[in-house]
Amino acid sequence: MSTQDHILIVDDDRDIRNLLADYLEKQGMRCTKAADGREMRTMLETHHIDLIVLDIMMPGEDGLTLCRNLRASNGVHANTPVLMLTARGEDMDRIIGLEMGADDYLPKPFVPRELFARVRAILRRTRALPPNLAPPDSAHARELHFAHWRLDTIARHLIDQSGAIVALSGAEFRILNVFLTHPQRVLSRDQLMEFTQGREADVFDRSIDLLVSRVRQRLGDNAREPAIIKTVRNEGYVLACEVRGQKSNDI
Numbered sequence: 001m002s003t004q005d006h007i008l009i010v011d012d013d014r015d016i017r018n019l020l021a022d023y024l025e026k027q028g029m030r031c032t033k034a035a036d037g038r039e040m041r042t043m044l045e046t047h048h049i050d051l052i053v054l055d056i057m058m059p060g061e062d063g064l065t066l067c068r069n070l071r072a073s074n075g076v077h078a079n080t081p082v083l084m085l086t087a088r089g090e091d092m093d094r095i096i097g098l099e100m101g102a103d104d105y106l107p108k109p110f111v112p113r114e115l116f117a118r119v120r121a122i123l124r125r126t127r128a129l130p131p132n133l134a135p136p137d138s139a140h141a142r143e144l145h146f147a148h149w150r151l152d153t154i155a156r157h158l159i160d161q162s163g164a165i166v167a168l169s170g171a172e173f174r175i176l177n178v179f180l181t182h183p184q185r186v187l188s189r190d191q192l193m194e195f196t197q198g199r200e201a202d203v204f205d206r207s208i209d210l211l212v213s214r215v216r217q218r219l220g221d222n223a224r225e226p227a228i229i230k231t232v233r234n235e236g237y238v239l240a241c242e243v244r245g246q247k248s249n250d251i
Contacts, residue, residue, distance in 0.1 A: 005123055008043055010034045010066070011055040011085065020053065023112035024119070037061035044077045051119055055085045056097065064100050071101035071169050079156050079170045081122045083115070098207055099214065101169035125174075125194070144180045145244040147228050149219060151180055158218060166218050175211050179229060179239040188236040212237055 007029050011017050014035070021031035032047055034040040036058060043049065052070075056063035067082050084102040097105050103122050106115055144151045150159040156173045158166035168176065175192060189208045212229060215221075221228045230240045 004030060005050045006030045006032065006048060007119065008032050008034060008040065008047070008049045008052045010036075010040045010052060010058075010063070012036060012058045013055075016055075020112060020115060024116060027116055029119075037066045040066060044080075049077060049080055051081045051083065051122060053083050053085065053115070053119070054102075057087050064096060067097070067102055068100040072167065079173070081170060083118055083122060085110075095207075095210060098169075098171060098210060101171070103171055143245070144177075146180060146183070146239070147219070147241050151176060153177065168218065169214075171211055172215050172218065175208075176215050179237070180243050183239045183241065183243045186232050186235050186238045192236070 007024055009017050009020050009024075009031055010033075011020075012035050017033045017035070021033055024031050032043050032049070034043050037060065040052075040054075054063045054067060063084060067084065070080070070082070071078060081103045082101065084097040084105045086097065086105050086107045104118055106118055142152070142154055144153060148161045151157075151173075152159060156170075157168055158176075160166065178187065178192065192208045192211075213223065216223055216226055216229055219228050226240075228239065228241055230238050232238055
């Protein structure tokens with residue numbers, strides 16, 4: 001991870017913004033602060049941001065709305081990783097956050113050291129697969145063809161048979177890309193958790209199951225009898241179809 005990683009902290013509480021920025025800067029990161037959605041958009045337009053720390057509970061546009069709009073945009077930061085700060089640690093908070101496209105969540109109160117660890121983990125996994133999931137040659141393809149779909153690995157969206165584009169959140173793209181670069185191989189929840197959320201799976205954490213469910217919905221894969229991403233009882237999930245890669249210079 002580079003010492004030049006640029007973190008955007010979005011929180012309406014000035015003390016929290018300053019506390020987090022001071023701590024992260026002491027760890028060698030560069031920080032920019034925003035008090036609301038308007039300032040956040042301004043900073044994204046004028047800076048290269050590597051990760052956004054985004055508070056849910058803000059007046060006006062809340063963090064969930066900002067995250068959803070960011071993911072739905074076509075801007076250069078549409079896939080920028082987002083760490084959501086939640087007021088509570090309840091399942092519904094993190095489920096909604098993940099559905100809006102957040103890459104991870106951190107319930108308040110927390111210590112800055114834990115936030116730094118989460119930030120570092122998110123940056124690590126967005127740049128490289130874990131060693132035990134080193135990608136094959138097909139991972140370097142511009143497009144991955146499977147079933148009746150194509151995944152554009154540059155634009156990070158799905159394309160169906162008719163050419164229609166299906167948008168994906170950052171977490172949805174990463175988990176689908178892992179499946180596509182490791183077809184017909186059972187991937188455990190621990191492996192998928194490490195890549196998509198940068199931490200070990202908790203026995204009560206259903207975020208991986210939620211992500212798989214969301215991707216199945218995108219693919220129109222029947223949840224009761226899925227044909228593309230199948231559940232392997234007590235083991236994890238497997239992509240059950242063949243995958244072909246197409247290089248950029250072939251398109």
